[in-house]
Amino acid sequence: MELEEIRVAVLRIEGTNCEEETVKAFKNLGVNAEAVHLKQFYSDTIKESEQRSLFDYHCLVIPGGFSAGDYVRAGAILSARLKSVLRRDLEIFIREGYPVLGICNGFQVLVELGALPGFDEDKPISEKPQMALTVNESARFECRPSLLKHENKCVFTNLLDLGRIVMFPVAHAEGRVVFPNDEVLDRLVENRQIVFRYVDEEGKYAGYPWNPNGSVFNIAGICNVKGNVFGLMPHPERVFWGYQQGRDDVYGDGAIVFKSVIDYLKKNF
Amino acid sequence: MIAEVFIELKEGVMDAEGEAVKKALRLLGFKKVRKVSSVKVYRIEIDTKNKEEAEREVKEMCEKLLANPVIQNYKIILKE
Numbered sequence: 001m002e003l004e005e006i007r008v009a010v011l012r013i014e015g016t017n018c019e020e021e022t023v024k025a026f027k028n029l030g031v032n033a034e035a036v037h038l039k040q041f042y043s044d045t046i047k048e049s050e051q052r053s054l055f056d057y058h059c060l061v062i063p064g065g066f067s068a069g070d071y072v073r074a075g076a077i078l079s080a081r082l083k084s085v086l087r088r089d090l091e092i093f094i095r096e097g098y099p100v101l102g103i104c105n106g107f108q109v110l111v112e113l114g115a116l117p118g119f120d121e122d123k124p125i126s127e128k129p130q131m132a133l134t135v136n137e138s139a140r141f142e143c144r145p146s147l148l149k150h151e152n153k154c155v156f157t158n159l160l161d162l163g164r165i166v167m168f169p170v171a172h173a174e175g176r177v178v179f180p181n182d183e184v185l186d187r188l189v190e191n192r193q194i195v196f197r198y199v200d201e202e203g204k205y206a207g208y209p210w211n212p213n214g215s216v217f218n219i220a221g222i223c224n225v226k227g228n229v230f231g232l233m234p235h236p237e238r239v240f241w242g243y244q245q246g247r248d249d250v251y252g253d254g255a256i257v258f259k260s261v262i263d264y265l266k267k268n269f
Numbered sequence: 270m271i272a273e274v275f276i277e278l279k280e281g282v283m284d285a286e287g288e289a290v291k292k293a294l295r296l297l298g299f300k301k302v303r304k305v306s307s308v309k310v311y312r313i314e315i316d317t318k319n320k321e322e323a324e325r326e327v328k329e330m331c332e333k334l335l336a337n338p339v340i341q342n343y344k345i346i347l348k349e
Contacts, residue, residue, distance in 0.1 A: 073337060080334050112337065128332070132339040134282070139289035178282060180339045214283075 001058070001269040006262060008033035009057040011106075013078055018064035018103065018237060025240040025258045038078075042085045054089040058265050059099045062106030064171070064235055074133065074174040075108030082113055087125060090115070094124035097268065099155045099261050100229045104172055107221070107231030108133045116231050117188055118224025132178045133233070137214025143171040145245075146212055146220070146234050148196040149203060154223035155264040156230045156257045157195055165203055166196075166253040167245060168234035175213035175233040185217055196221040196232055270317055272327045274335060275344040276309040282340045311335060323347055 008026045010019045012035045019035040026033035039045075040052045054060065068077035082090065094100060094115065102110040110116045111133050114126035136142055150157060150164045160166070179185050188194050197218040200206035205218045213233070221232025236254030239245050245252045278284050284306055291305040313330070315323050324347060331343040 072334060076334060076337070129337050129339055132337050134337075134340055135285040137283065137285055139285035176285075178340050214285075 001266055003030045003262070003266060004032070006031040006059070006265050007057045008059045008061065009036045009052070009054070010034065010061045010063050011036060011038060012063070013038045013067055013081070015067045015069050016063050016065035016105070018105075018235065021237045021240065022061055022063045022103070025237050025255070026262075028240070029255075029258055029262055031262055038081060038085070041089075054086060054093055057098075058269060059101070059261060060090075060093065062100075062102040062109050063237075064104035064106060067105055067109065070105075070174070073108075073112065074172075075105055075110075075112045078105075079109045079112035082109070083125075091124050094118075094224070094226075094229055095122070097226070097228050099264060101156055101257070101261070102229075102231035103237065104170075104175075104233055104235055107233055108174065110229065110231040115229050116222055116224060117184065117193060118226070118229050119187060119191070121226050124224065124226075124229070130180070131184060133174055134176050134178055135174050136172070136176050136212065138208065138212075141171070141173040142175070142209075142212040144169060144209075144212070146170045147199050147201065147210065148220050148234060149199045149205075151194050151197055152192040152223075154193075154195050154227040154230045156223075156261050158260040158264055160256045160260065165199060166256070167239060168232075168236050168254055169238050170212050170234045171238075172213070172233055175215065177213075177215040177217075177219045179216060188222060191225050193222050193225060193227075194219055195223050195230060196234070270315050270320070270323045271348045272313045272315060272323055273346045273348065274311040274313060274327060274331060275346070276311070276331075276336050277306065277342050277344070279340055279342055320347055 010022045012019045023033045198211040200210040223230040236257040239252035239254035242249035286307040287305040294302045336343045
């Protein structure tokens with residue numbers, strides 16, 4: 001697939017607020033990207049020129065923000081709405097290998113939706129959530145830089161060397177990974193699904209404040225078993241540019257996420 | 270019929286909000302406070318007089334939206 005052919009949808013509903021910078025990151029790299037309201041996928045009150053199908057796109061991003069006001073639990077309402085109107089399409093989309101990214105609130109949505117940890121390739125969305133992203137151990141909104149060690153590759157980190165440490169900022173109140181039992185963590189490790197873990201300046205798996213939310217095993221981001229659905233609490237789009245982290249380089253640490261998925265789409269579709 | 274739905278954290282899941290409230294209460298001098306648990310309550314009015322139907326519906330609501338079974342339990346109390 002040629003660069004100009006790639007189309008990326010950044011999903012928005014009331015309360016999402018990181019769609020602009022996410023769209024701009026993709027656009028800067030030469031692909032078509034747009035913020036799409038969930039209603040554009042199903043409502044017949046939308047004018048025809050703005051109606052969309054998930055299959056108009058090659059990549060879906062659920063951006064950061066506070067979708068539906070974080071009511072009930074962060075991500076719960078958007079995931080319920082996705083389930084009711086897009087579930088079948090989304091399952092096909094994931095099964096066919098198209099990439100899906102959830103950043104921060106988007107990660108919470110993918111978890112509530114049952115698309116992550118995503119152990120079953122044939123049934124990429126589970127009936128019930130298999131993990132939770134719940135209130136930070138500090139019981140506060142944690143907003144600051146975080147250091148992440150790249151543990152395993154997925155389609156959104158293919159171009160990043162293993163073991164590399166990157167800085168993406170976090171900004172969330174509900175990011176603590178909790179599993180129902182140890183078996184889930186074991187499977188994630190075994191399947192190489194843990195993509196990023198929080199570390200300190202020396203690259204060690206450290207506690208608070210390096211692990212900003214108290215996540216089990218210092219987990220910051222995971223992918224599904226196939227590696228094409230990826231969710232993380234920190235924000236790569238906020239360090240897309242070098243100047244956003246005080247560097248002279250054009251691109252910041254976060255750009256690799258966008259470059260990787262574009263590279264994957266170019267090579268595989 | 271009215272259903273009151275109580276959403277609680279499961280045993281063993283750290284209640285960060287409860288802990289923070291406990292700390293603040295003790296700082297305010299309430300030294301006898303031993304434990305604080307945060308519980309969320311939804312009061313749902315349903316168009317039915319059939320108790321079983323109401324219970325079935327509310328249970329489904331909990332399963333589909335109101336509770337995440339990984340960390341939360343729910344309790345339903347039905348009122349006329």
